[in-house]
Amino acid sequence: MTEVVHTPRVFSGIQPSGGLTLGNYLGAMKRFVDMQGQGVETIYCMVDLHAITVWQDPAKLAHATRELCAGFIAAGIDPAQSILFNQSQVAEHTQMAWIFNCVARMGWMQRMTQFKDKAGKNAQNASLGLFAYPALMAADILVYHATHVPVGEDQKQHLELTRDIAIKFNNDFGTEFFPITEPVIEGAATRVMSLRDGSKKMSKSDPSDMSRLNLTDDADTIAKKIRKAKTDPEPLPLDIEGLEDRPEARNLVNIFAALNDQGVEDVMRDMGGKAFSEFKPMLADLAVAKLSPISGEMDRLMQDPAEIDRILANGADKARGIAAPILKKTYEIVGMVGAGA
Numbered sequence: 001m002t003e004v005v006h007t008p009r010v011f012s013g014i015q016p017s018g019g020l021t022l023g024n025y026l027g028a029m030k031r032f033v034d035m036q037g038q039g040v041e042t043i044y045c046m047v048d049l050h051a052i053t054v055w056q057d058p059a060k061l062a063h064a065t066r067e068l069c070a071g072f073i074a075a076g077i078d079p080a081q082s083i084l085f086n087q088s089q090v091a092e093h094t095q096m097a098w099i100f101n102c103v104a105r106m107g108w109m110q111r112m113t114q115f116k117d118k119a120g121k122n123a124q125n126a127s128l129g130l131f132a133y134p135a136l137m138a139a140d141i142l143v144y145h146a147t148h149v150p151v152g153e154d155q156k157q158h159l160e161l162t163r164d165i166a167i168k169f170n171n172d173f174g175t176e177f178f179p180i181t182e183p184v185i186e187g188a189a190t191r192v193m194s195l196r197d198g199s200k201k202m203s204k205s206d207p208s209d210m211s212r213l214n215l216t217d218d219a220d221t222i223a224k225k226i227r228k229a230k231t232d233p234e235p236l237p238l239d240i241e242g243l244e245d246r247p248e249a250r251n252l253v254n255i256f257a258a259l260n261d262q263g264v265e266d267v268m269r270d271m272g273g274k275a276f277s278e279f280k281p282m283l284a285d286l287a288v289a290k291l292s293p294i295s296g297e298m299d300r301l302m303q304d305p306a307e308i309d310r311i312l313a314n315g316a317d318k319a320r321g322i323a324a325p326i327l328k329k330t331y332e333i334v335g336m337v338g339a340g341a
């Protein structure tokens with residue numbers, strides 16, 4: 001069999017499960033922007049079907065989807081250069097997910113740490129959708145034959161599962177139809193941690209608003225959250241090695257580096273030895289300078305929700321144009337009558 005070479009294509013998604021956090025911005029969105037305009041097709045999705053794996057108030061879900069779209073555009077995603085849409089408008093995602101539900105094994109899903117974290121002690125009461133989430137995520141990616149997926153570190157396990165699904169499908173059906181997708185996890189902020197607990201990731205759904213910076217926070221709120229961020233009593237160490245075993249200090253330094261487009265070593269060269277009382281206001285100023293223009297632009301875009309809906313519908317049309325033939329071919333490979341017609 002001749003080896004199939006898949007054209008490079010980037011896909012990634014974010015759940016409209018609440019406001020955007022600094023973790024989503026630095027771990028995902030900022031890197032989505034970097035990948036745009038590099039001569040590779042970029043597809044970015046508001047994954048509303050993933051969001052409903054845990055309860056979402058319908059009105060809030062619609063608002064969060066539009067706000068997320070505004071966030072993408074405010075952060076620098078250009079709907080003329082990237083395909084920008086919400087998942088539920090392209091039915092091919094769920095159709096492909098069913099095929100993958102039948103390829104993935106129960107044991108694979110049971111190993112997923114995100115399910116264990118989100119379901120908590122009450123796994124029997126979690127939705128079936130939360131359990132099957134990684135198969136839908138594999139469908140999101142593979143229904144576009146995406147070869148590269150920029151994500152934060154927390155999504156690594158799900159991407160490995162996507163690769164396992166592609167490999168098993170290809171083996172089962174004797175084909176090389178699906179690419180073996182590469183995760184793109186790089187930079188200082190692939191894992192932004194909670195401001196209240198350096199061992200937990202910063203998350204939209206953390207019950208404490210003080211644990212995260214939201215892209216919609218105003219300057220005073222950002223300064224207050226950073227001032228109150230948990231730290232230890234020691235000043236910053238003199239070098240990067242000194243950050244080991246100091247998760248809160250390491251997190252703030254990582255955030256500074258990522259916001260300032262610097263390496264962690266460079267930040268330590270400039271900031272090593274400073275007390276937190278000196279470093280935190282500098283971090284707050286930097287965060288305000290970088291995030292305020294984004295939140296201002298989000299506000300402006302949210303004044304015209306009809307325009308956002310037009311952008312999403314237009315993006316969905318373009319997305320369907322890629323996904324429909326890939327789904328059709330998948331059905332044909334699986335043996336569904338009528339798929340080849």
Ligand code: AQP
Pocket residue numbers: 013014015016017018021023024025026027028150151152153154155189190191192193201202203204205206
């Ligand atoms: N703390 C983080 N550090 C780095 N990257 C992060 N991402 C999320 N949190 C961090 C990245 O953001 C992208 C979108 O994530 P998502 O919204 O699909 O779901 P998530 O990873 O579960 O994010 P949240 O904020 O924790 O949402 P909830 O609370 O609803 O579960 C992904 O690329 C992710 O890596």
